[in-house]
Structures are given as C-alpha cells and as structure tokens.
Amino acid sequence: MTVLETKRGAGAKRRHPRSSPRKKSKYRKADAASAWLLLTPALILFILFIIIPTVVGFGLSFYQWNFFDTPVFVGFVNFVKLATDSAAWGSLGVTLLFVLLGVVPTIAIGFMLAVLINANMPGVGILRVLYFVPVVLSVAVSAVLWAFIYDPRQGPIGALLRVLGLPPIDILNNETLALPALVIMMIWLALPIVIILYLAGLQRVPEDIYSAAALDGAGPWRTLWSITWPNVASTTFVVAILQIVNYVASSLDVSLIMTNGGPLGATTALSLYAYRQAFSNQDVGYASVLSVLQLVIIVAIIGLGRLVTRRFLR
Amino acid sequence: MRLARLRIGRYSTIILFGLVIAFPMLYLLSGSLMSFSDIAQYPPRLFPTTPIWDNFVQAWNYLTPRTILNTFIFVFGVLFIQLAICLPAGFALSKIKFRGSSAVFALFLVPILMPTNLILIPTFVVTLQLGIIGTFLGLILPVAGQASVGVLLFRQFFATLPDGLIEAARIDGANWFQTFFRIALPLARPIIAAYSVVTFLTAWNLYIWPLLAAPGPDTRVLTLALAPLATTQFSNISPSVGFAAAVIAMVPVLVVFVVFQKWFTRGIAGTGLE
Numbered sequence: 001m002t003v004l005e006t007k008r009g010a011g012a013k014r015r016h017p018r019s020s021p022r023k024k025s026k027y028r029k030a031d032a033a034s035a036w037l038l039l040t041p042a043l044i045l046f047i048l049f050i051i052i053p054t055v056v057g058f059g060l061s062f063y064q065w066n067f068f069d070t071p072v073f074v075g076f077v078n079f080v081k082l083a084t085d086s087a088a089w090g091s092l093g094v095t096l097l098f099v100l101l102g103v104v105p106t107i108a109i110g111f112m113l114a115v116l117i118n119a120n121m122p123g124v125g126i127l128r129v130l131y132f133v134p135v136v137l138s139v140a141v142s143a144v145l146w147a148f149i150y151d152p153r154q155g156p157i158g159a160l161l162r163v164l165g166l167p168p169i170d171i172l173n174n175e176t177l178a179l180p181a182l183v184i185m186m187i188w189l190a191l192p193i194v195i196i197l198y199l200a201g202l203q204r205v206p207e208d209i210y211s212a213a214a215l216d217g218a219g220p221w222r223t224l225w226s227i228t229w230p231n232v233a234s235t236t237f238v239v240a241i242l243q244i245v246n247y248v249a250s251s252l253d254v255s256l257i258m259t260n261g262g263p264l265g266a267t268t269a270l271s272l273y274a275y276r277q278a279f280s281n282q283d284v285g286y287a288s289v290l291s292v293l294q295l296v297i298i299v300a301i302i303g304l305g306r307l308v309t310r311r312f313l314r
Numbered sequence: 315m316r317l318a319r320l321r322i323g324r325y326s327t328i329i330l331f332g333l334v335i336a337f338p339m340l341y342l343l344s345g346s347l348m349s350f351s352d353i354a355q356y357p358p359r360l361f362p363t364t365p366i367w368d369n370f371v372q373a374w375n376y377l378t379p380r381t382i383l384n385t386f387i388f389v390f391g392v393l394f395i396q397l398a399i400c401l402p403a404g405f406a407l408s409k410i411k412f413r414g415s416s417a418v419f420a421l422f423l424v425p426i427l428m429p430t431n432l433i434l435i436p437t438f439v440v441t442l443q444l445g446i447i448g449t450f451l452g453l454i455l456p457v458a459g460q461a462s463v464g465v466l467l468f469r470q471f472f473a474t475l476p477d478g479l480i481e482a483a484r485i486d487g488a489n490w491f492q493t494f495f496r497i498a499l500p501l502a503r504p505i506i507a508a509y510s511v512v513t514f515l516t517a518w519n520l521y522i523w524p525l526l527a528a529p530g531p532d533t534r535v536l537t538l539a540l541a542p543l544a545t546t547q548f549s550n551i552s553p554s555v556g557f558a559a560a561v562i563a564m565v566p567v568l569v570v571f572v573v574f575q576k577w578f579t580r581g582i583a584g585t586g587l588e
Contacts, residue, residue, distance in 0.1 A: 032412035034490035039418060042403035042461050045395070049459030050425055053436035060436060067442065113335075117328055121321060129575065130332030134339055135582075136567040138519030140537035141560040143544035145342050148553050159356035191335065193582055200583035241427055249429030253521045257541045271431055278435045279526070291432050298429075 061288035071285075078289040088290065090265060091273035094179065095248055095294070098269055099301060101183045102190075102247040107239055109187065110194030115228060117195070118202045135192035139253040146185045147172065147258055172259050175266045182254050182267055183247075190246060194239050201235030202228070244301050248294055270294050342564075346370070346557035353554050366554065373558035376551070377539050382562075385518065385535040388453055392517040393510055395458035400509075401502065403461070404468025405494050409480050422465045430460060431522065438526050453528040453535075457517060464509060471505040472498055508581035511574045518567050536563040 061078055065071035082088055117128050134142075150171040152158040158168050171177045205228065213223050229236075252271035255261050261268035261276070268276075270290055278287035333340075345353055347365040406412075407419050430437070437456050438447075446452035475498060483493045521537040529538060540563055543556040571578055 028411075031410050031490070032414075035406040035410040035412040035415070038402035038406035038410075038490065038494065042399035042422075042465060043418070045399055045455060045459035046422065046461045046465075049437055049440065049456040050433070050462070051421070053433040053440050054425065054428075056439060057433050057436035060439070067439070113331060116324075116331065119324060119328070121325070123325075124328060127328050127332050129572075130329075130336040132575070132579065133336055133568075133571070135578075136515065136564060136571045137339065138521065138537050138540075138563070140519070140521055140540040140544070141342075141564050142338075144540060144556050144560040145338055147544040148345075148556070149338070151553075154354050154553055156356075156358045159354075159358065163356055188335070188338065196579050196582045199579070245427060245429045249431040252431050257521065257544050260545070274435070275522075278438075284435060284439070287435050291435060294432055295428070 057288050057291055059288075060285055061292055063285045065284040066282040067284060074285065078285045081286055082289050082293070087265070088270070088273060088293075091268050091270045092293070092297070094265075094267065095251070095269040095271070095297065097179055098183060098186075098247040098251045099244060101180060102186055103240065103243045106187050106190050106194055106243050107236065110191055110239065111198050111229070111232070111236070113191065114195045114198030114202060115224060118199055131195050132192045134188060135196075137189065139189070139250075139257060142185060142189055143254070143257045146181075150181055173263045175263050178259055178263060178266050182251070182258060185258075186247065186251070186254055190243060194243070197239055197242075198232060198235055201232040205231040240305060241302055244305075245298060248298050248301075270297070342557055342560060345554055346373075346561045348554045348557075350552045350554065353552075353557075369552075369554045369558040370562065372551075372555045373562055376555065377536065377559055377562060380531070381534050381536055381539050384533055386566075387450060388524070388533075388535050389514055389517040391450065391454040392457045393513050395454065396461065396464055396513055397506065397510065399458070400461050400464030400468050401499065401506070402494060403465045404470075405472050405498050406490075407465065408469045408472040409475070409477075409493075409498070410490060419469070422462050424462075426462045426466065434522060434526070437523075441527060448528055448530055448533065450528070450533055453524060453533055456527070457520065457523060464513075467509055468502070468505065471502060475501060504577070504580075507574065507577040510581075511570060511578045512581035514570055515567055515578075539563075 060071070062073060062075060063071040064074045064077070113131060117124060117131055149155050150157060152161075152168040152170045157171065161168055169177065171181045209227055209231065210223065213227050218226065248269075249271055251267075251269045252275060255267040255269060255272050256275070259267045261272050270293060274287045274290035274294070277283045277290060341360075344361055346369055347367070348359065348362040348369075349364075349366050352359050352362050403422075407415060407422075425433075441447055441452045441456055444452070446455070479497060480493055483497045484490075488496065519537065520535075521541065524533075524535045524538055525541075528534070540559060543551065543559060
C-alpha cells in the first residue's frame with residue numbers, strides 16, 4: 001500500500017514546470033537514447049542466443065540439413081517423417097512417463113516437507129539446511145552417487161538383495177525399473193527448490209486464517225487440506241510449470257549421463273531422441289521438429305492442468 | 315504438556331526426514347574417504363574404518379587442475395556478463411520512460427519458462443556459425459545470453475526504488491548512467507547477491523551445453539569430467555575415488571551455499587517468479 005502511495009506521489013511531482021502537459025512530452029529523446037544504450041548489451045546477447053535460435057529452431061524444421069552443407073527446403077517432409085517414426089512416438093511415451101511419475105510426487109512431497117519445516121521453533125532454521133543442501137548437486141555429481149546406489153554388484157540395494165538371497169537386479173539396465181530409478185533421483189534433486197518456493201509461499205499465508213480455523217475446531221489435516229493448500233495455489237502453479245518443464249527437458253542430462261537412453265530406449269525421452277537426431281544422425285531438420293513437439297507438449301500439459309484444476313478444484 | 319509432546323514429535327519428524335533427504339549426500343562425503351573393502355561391505359558402513367585421503371589425490375589427478383580452473387573461468391565469465399547486461403537493462407526498463415519500453419520488456423518475457431534445452435540445437439547452430447565453438451567465448455556467451463530471469467528480477471527490484479530518489483539525482487544534473495551507477499546500483503546489493511548465488515550454482519552445474527560447445531581438454535569443465543564416472547566407475551576407478559571426485563566438484567558450490575544461504579533461498583524464491 002505504502003509503496004503504491006509513494007509511487008503515485010512521486011509521479012505527480014515528476015512533471016517539472018518546463019514540461020508541457022501535452023501527452024507527447026511523456027517521452028524525451030535524451031531519455032530514450034540513454035535507455036537504449038543501457039539495454040543494448042543485454043539485447044545483443046539475448047537476441048543472438050535466445051531469439052534467433054528460437055526462430056531458427058522453428059525455421060529449420062522445414063529444412064533438411066546436416067550442419068555443414070547448404071540447407072535444403074523440404075516443406076513438411078520432416079513432420080511427415082515424425083508421423084511414421086515409431087521410435088519418436090516411443091520416446092514421446094517416455095517423456096510422458098517422466099512427467100507422470102515425476103511431477104505430482106515432487107509437488108506433493110515438496111509441499112508436505114515445506115509445511116513440516118515451516119515451524120516457528122528454535123533450531124528449525126538450522127535443521128532446514130538438511131533439506132536445502134542437495135540443491136548444490138549437479139546432475140553429474142548425483143549421477144555418480146546414484147549410479148553407485150543402483151549398482152548390482154557394489155551398491156547397497158544389490159548387497160541387500162544378496163543378503164536376502166534374492167537374484168541381483170541391474171536396475172539401470174532393467175527396462176521396467178530404469179526410468180522410475182531415474183525419476184526417483186530427479187525428485188530428490190528437485191525437492192530443495194520446491195521446498196524453498198513453498199516456504200516462501202507459506203510465509204505469505206496470513207496467521208489469522210489459521211487461528212480462525214482452529215477456533216472453528218479444524219484438525220491439523222483438515223487445516224492442511226482446506227486452509228494451507230488452497231492458500232498456496234499460486235505457488236503450486238509456478239512449481240507445477242517449473243516441474244513439467246524440468247521433467248520434459250532436463251531428463252536429457254539425466255538419461256544421457258546415467259543410462260545413455262537405454263536399456264533398449266526405455267529412458268530415451270523426446271529430448272534425448274532429438275539430441276541424437278541432431279548430433280549422431282546429423283539430421284538437424286528432424287531434430288528441430290522434435291524440439292517443436294516438446295514445446296507443444298509442455299504447453300499442452302500446462303493447459304490441460306489448468307483446465308482440470310479449474311473444473312474440479314474450484 | 316500436550317504441546318510439549320507435540321513439539322518433540324515435530325522436531326523428531328523434521329530431523330528424521332531431513333536426514334533421509336541429506337543422507338545420500340552425507341554418504342557421498344563419508345564414502346569418498348572409504349577404502350574399496352569399506353564401501354563394498356554389507357551391511358553398508360556409515361563411516362570409513364580409516365580415512366583414505368589418497369582417494370582425493372587420485373580424484374584430483376583424474377579431474378586435473380586445468381578442468382577446475384576452466385570451471386571457474388566459465389562460471390565467473392557467465393556471472394560477470396550476466397550482471398553487466400541484466401542490471402542496466404532492468405534499470406532502463408523500470409526507471410526510464412521511453413517509447414518501446416514495454417515492447418522490449420515483452421521480448422525479454424517471451425522465453426521466461428521455455429527450457430533452454432529446447433533451443434539447444436539452434437543455439438549450437440548459431441554458435442557454430444559465429445565460429446566460436448570450442449572456445450571459452452562459445453562456452454560462456456550463449457549461457458550469459460539467457461537474460462530473461464535476470465532482467466525481470468532486476469526490473470522488479472529497481473521498480474521498488476522511489477521515483478523521487480531517481481528524480482533528485484537527475485535534477486542535480488546526473489545523467490542516466492551516473493544515476494544508475496551511483497544511486498541505483500549500490501542499493502541493489504542484496505538482489506545482486508541473491509541473483510549471483512543462483513547464477514553461480516546454475517552455471518557450475520551445467521552439463522549439456524559445455525558438452526556440445528567446448529568439450530576439449532583446454533575448455534573442459536568439471537561436470538564433463540565427472541559424468542563418465544557414473545557409467546564406467548565400476549570398471550576403471552574405485553567408487554570411492556569417484557565419490558572423492560564428486561566431492562571436489564561439489565565443494566565450491568557447497569561453500570557458496572553455506573556462506574550465502576540467506577541470499578540463496580531469496581534468489582530461488584525470486585527467480586521462481588514469486
């Protein structure tokens with residue numbers, strides 16, 4: 001409120017006597033020149049490495065190209081190829097599995113843990129570090145660790161199976177288990193950020209709502225579900241988008257490092273399939289189509305998610 | 315009495331889940347000092363019988379000092395350029411009224427939630443055409459160009475500075491650049507800290523782009539040296555040495571995190587578009 005007021009007050013004072021009240025004088029040429037100068041460095045890099053690639057990415061999907069020769073315009077040939085490429089649809093299924101297995105548990109666990117550590121008790125501030133600390137890990141570092149955990153000969157899971165007299169399972173080379181195993185690692189990697197975002201959201205929920213709920217005799221679970229959860233809906237929305245994007249696109253790093261897309265393509269999501277088409281098959285046009293497809297999927301899942309939450313939760 | 319019991323219950327739950335979450339990482343630290351027989355033992359050992367510091371010597375030699383230096387060049391290059399471009403842009407977009415301001419802002423907003431992996435291939439194409447693949451420039455500039463979040467964050471921050479303050483400087487005869495450097499920038503220290511910590515961490519942990527842009531020995535960064543350990547560590551190198559290498563790669567970010575934890579959580583909350 002106060003911020004708004006000071007802004008308005010300053011805005012009123014801003015027109016010093018020389019400036020005429022006509023609308024045109026809102027902009028001053030000298031101001032514009034300085035503004036563009038301050039913006040230029042950011043604009044150059046941003047246009048060069050974000051805007052141009054985005055446009056080029058769409059454009060290349062209509063070309064046949066191998067990075068080196070002259071690109072050949074082929075119209076919709078790459079899109080037609082997509083329609084008949086069963087491997088691409090298989091990898092689309094893998095992408096959807098990553099999203100399906102990953103997003104909801106990440107949000108649910110992250111929310112519950114944030115509520116748990118959102119306690120106003122001495123010492124909790126320090127204990128929170130335990131929850132935040134995996135955020136410093138790269139996919140590469142955690143891959144070294146989790147590859148060991150899943151290793152049938154030396155890892156703890158393999159050792160446990162041996163003690164129980166069960167046959168060893170090579171989890172990362174098992175068609176059914178490899179993908180869930182990667183998702184578990186990704187959930188673990190994503191939790192700190194989700195918890196931090198929810199903590200920020202929880203701290204904006206006004207205290208008196210809780211006291212009112214307590215007065216009405218609401219128990220802790222009831223309060224959690226009917227008071228806390230709806231009050232962090234905007235955080236959930238942001239977290240959901242970030243996580244959908246995370247599981248569609250970032251599975252590339254994870255599967256590339258840990259399974260190289262195997263076994264038998266069981267962890268080759270669209271992102272990795274596109275990467276292969278570009279950098280192993282040198283089929284840049286087709287790879288671009290696959291990238292466009294990923295964007296469509298992200299937008300579709302977010303749109304569908306909004307639709308569903310509007311229908312059933314409001 | 316009941317309240318006290320509840321509190322103890324909550325404390326124990328917080329500690330329990332905290333340990334579950336932190337456990338893999340704590341085990342990484344402990345395992346990096348274990349001998350081969352320690353780490354392969356069942357039931358698993360929590361601590362090494364005797365710490366084998368030689369694991370770190372081997373890991374250091376495997377990673378090479380050059381790779382560590384490369385990583386610092388890469389990360390500080392990205393950080394420095396990002397601050398140098400995003401701060402003035404955020405300032406111009408929030409405090410200077412000029413025609414086209416909202417259009418430029420909209421341009422920066424467009425890819426805000428678009429994962430950079432989606433434009434990986436065309437970014438590689440552009441970098442290739444510029445002839446800087448395999449160099450630090452090619453490694454750093456495309457990452458530094460991801461300016462959306464920074465511009466948005468700094469624009470939001472500068473918008474909270476009272477206009478009167480900026481006006482006062484302008485009336486005193488300061489031009490926009492002086493106003494930016496002398497008035498706005500010193501006040502932005504907290505948000506710069508928050509953004510820097512997050513950027514440092516993100517850049518430090520990048521894998522795919524360095525793999526594509528500059529995988530050669532002169533520019534190779536730590537994640538590239540580590541990744542092969544996740545698949546071949548069990549044939550060539552003892553897992554403990556792999557762990558030690560992972561710890562070496564983790565220490566700088568861990569230090570940054572512990573020292574700047576307050577800024578870090580703020581930065582995440584800020585860059586999460588909160």
